[in-house]
Amino acid sequence: MYGLGVLKGLWVTIKNFTLSYFTRKRLTTVQYPEERITLSEHARTFPILVYDESPDKLRCVACEICAKECPPKCISIVRAQDEAGKPLKQPKFFDIDYSVCMNCGICEEVCPFDSIYMDRQFELSAYERSEEFLYTKDRLAKSAEYFSKIRPETAKKVEEKRKAKEK
C-alpha cells in the first residue's frame, strides 16, 4: 500500500529513539578523550625504528631501501663512517618528515632487517609545522619490547625469523 513505507520509517526512528535510553550499546558514539576505542592489530600511523638493547644500536643498517621505496620521499638517511672514513653498517642521521609521511607502510614491507615498523600513536599535534614534525633518529627509536607490546603477532613472527636466521 502507498502509505505503509511512511509509517514503517516513522516506526523505525521512534524505536531507535526510545530504546537508545534503555540499552546503552545501541549508541555507537565513543566519548573520545574520556573513552577510547581499542585499535586493531594492524592499525598503522607513523613509522618507528626498533632497537634491541640500547637506542644507539638500531637494527637499521642504513641500506636506504626504505628511502628509495618511500612514495612521498619523506625518509632521509646518511650512513655513518668511522674515523678512517670507512662506511659503517648504521645510520648517522635517520630523519622521517612526519608531516609528509602518508602512513602507507611500504617502508615496513620492504625493510629486509625488520628495523622499521608502523607505530599506532596518532596524537602528535605540535605548534610548529616544519621543525617539530621532522623526527630524527633518537625520537624515532623504540625498544623491541614496546614493539612486541603494540603488535604481538608480528613481533612473535619476527622473533622466530630472527632466531632461525641466527642458527
Place this chain on the structure above:
Amino acid sequence: MHIPIDHILVFTSILFLIGLYGALSRRNAVGILISIEIMLNAVNVNFIAFSRSFASSPESGQIFVMFAIVLAAATAAVGLAIVLNIYRNQKTIYTDEIHLLKW
C-alpha cells in the same frame, strides 16, 4: 481618532498622481503595471475613507474595495501574461520599442 476626511482625500489624490506619473513616464511594461497598482490602491483608500461616514450601509464601501482588490489581481495576472508573451516574441518589454503591429 477623528481624521477630517479631506486630509485623506488630499493624500489619496497625491498617491494617485504619483501612480499616474509612474504610468506615464516609465518605459518598462512591468513598471507601468506597478504604477497602475498604486493608482488602484489610492482609489481603494478613498472608498474606505468614505465608507465610514455612510449612514445607510456602512459596509458597502468595504465590499467594493474587496471586489476592486480581486479585479486588480485578475488584471495583474492577465497583464503580466501579456507582458511575458511580448517579451518572449520581441525580446524586449520597453514600450517604445514595441511598435510592430504584428510579430
Place this chain on the structure above:
Amino acid sequence: MLNTIDQIFIKAKQIILDILSPFLPEWMMILISIFIVIVTLCVFGPVVMMYLTLLERKFIGRMQNRYGPNRCGIFGLLQPLSDGIKMFTKEDIVPQKADPFAHFLGPITVIIPSLLVFSVIPFGRNMIPSDLSIGILFFFAVASTSTLWIFTAAWGSRNKFSLLGGMRAVAQMVSYEIPMLLSIVPALLVVGSFSTVAIVNAQEGLQWFVFTPWGLVGFILFFLTGVAEVNRCPFDLPEGESEIIAGFHTEYSGMKFALFYMAEYMNAFSVSALVTTVYLGGWQGPILPSWLWFFAKTFVLISIMMWFRGTFPRMRVDQLMGFAWRGLLPLAFINLLAAALWVHLSFPLNDILSFCILTVSVLMIYVANRKVAPKKRIYKYAYE
C-alpha cells in the same frame, strides 16, 4: 490554588505595574503594560528558537543511535549559547556582485513576520498579547508575506543556486497556502469568528475539534501544510542542501544567517502553536494550568515535526506539487463540505455522515493518485 498558578503570569505583570504605578503618570502605565508584553515576546521568541535547535539536534541524534550535543553545559544545555556566540563572531560576507539593498533587506523582512505572528497566539487563559477580531486572518496575512521576503533574499544574492531556492520557495509556499487556508475554514465555520480566543473558548473542556471527523482531517491537513509552509523536512526544497547548497540563504553568513535560522524555528513554533489553538483546544485542558497545556501540546507537535525530519527524505518537486494540488486541495474542499454538513445536522447523524464522506473521499483521492503501471506493450512485428 490552581487558579493562581494558572494566572501566574498575569499576576506577575500586575505586580510590576503596581510597583511602578505610584511613580509614573497614568498614560505611561498603559505604555508600560504594553511594553512588558512586547519585551516578553521578543525575549521569548529567540530563547524558544535557541532551545528548539538543541532539542532537535538531541532528538535526531538519538534517532540515529548517537548522542546529541553534550559537550557544552551539563547535557549540552549551553550549546545554543555557543551557537549564538559563533553566529555573532562569524564574519558577515556580502558577495561583491550582490544587490546590496535586497541582500540587506532579506533577513530583516524575513524575521518581522515570524515575530509579528506571536501577537495573535493565545498562550494561556486571557494570556493573549493582542486579541484582534481578525486573529487567524492576521496570522495568515503576515505569514503569506514571507514568500515575498524569501524571494527578495534569494534575488538579492545574485547567485544561481539561491535564485533556484527562491523560486522553489515561492512555488511551494504559494501552492501550499491554499490548502492551509481551506483547512482552517471548517473551524471558523463552526466557531463563527476569526479571533483565536473565541476558537479556543469554543473547544471547552475536552471537546477539542480534533475529535470530530472533519476536525481530524483538518488537523492532519493543517499540520502537513504548516510543515510545508515553514519549509521543514519532507518539504524543505528551498534550502535543499544536497542539490542547491543552502537555497535562498546561501550567500548569508554570520548574524544574517542566524536571523534566517531563527525565523525558520520561530515559524515552526508559531505554526504548531496555531495548530494547537485551532484543532487541539489551545490551552483547554482538565487540571493542569492553562499555559502548561498549551506548551505541552505545542512541543508535542514540534517533536512530531522533528520526527519527520529524522525520518523522511526530501520530496522531489513534482511529488511536492502533486501532493499539494492533487492530494491536499481536494481533501480540503471536501472537508469543508463535511464540516458544513456536521454543523447543520443533529448529533448522531452528523458524525456518521461526515465520517463516511471523508473516508470515501480520502480513499477516492488515494486511488485517483495511484501511479498506474503502463500496460505491457506488445511489439507485433518484433516477434515474427
Place this chain on the structure above:
Amino acid sequence: MTLFQFLATTAFYAAMLGILIAAALCVTVRNLFHSAVFLAFTLIGIAMLYFFLQAEFIAAMQILLYVGAIMTLIVFAVMLTSRMGNPAVPQSFKNKKIVFLPLGLVGFILISAILKTPWETSEPQTAVNAVTLGKALMNQYVFPFEVVSLVLLVALIGAIVIARSE
C-alpha cells in the same frame, strides 16, 4: 484629546507620509526589482491605514491578496523579463519632464475641488467587522460575488493560455 488620540493621529499622518515616500521611490527608482519591493512597502503601509480606519478585515485581505499574491506575480514577471539585472538601460522616457504638465493640471483641479467642497463630517459609524461584511456579501451583493468569481476564472484561464509556451 487624550494621549492615545494624539498618538494615533500622529501615527496616521506618519503612515500617510511613509506611503507617499515609498510610492515616490517605487515610481522613480531605476532598478525594477527595487521598485517592486517599494510597492510592497506601500501596500503594507496602506494596509496599516485600513487598520487605522477600523477596516480590519480589508486590511488583512489587502496584505493577504496584494502582498501575498499579486506581489509574487509582479516579482516573477520582473525576474522573467529582466536580463539578470542590467539597469544601464534608461528606465524612463527622455522627455519625461513634459509629463509634469498634465499632472500639475489634474492635481490642481483635484486638490482645489477637494479643499473647496464642505465635506459633511458625520460621526463615523460603528466599526464594520467581518460578520456584517459576510452577511452583506451573501445577501445584498450575492450577484456581483458570483460574477467576480466568474471573472477570476476567466482571468485564470486567459493568463495560462497567453503565458503558456508552445
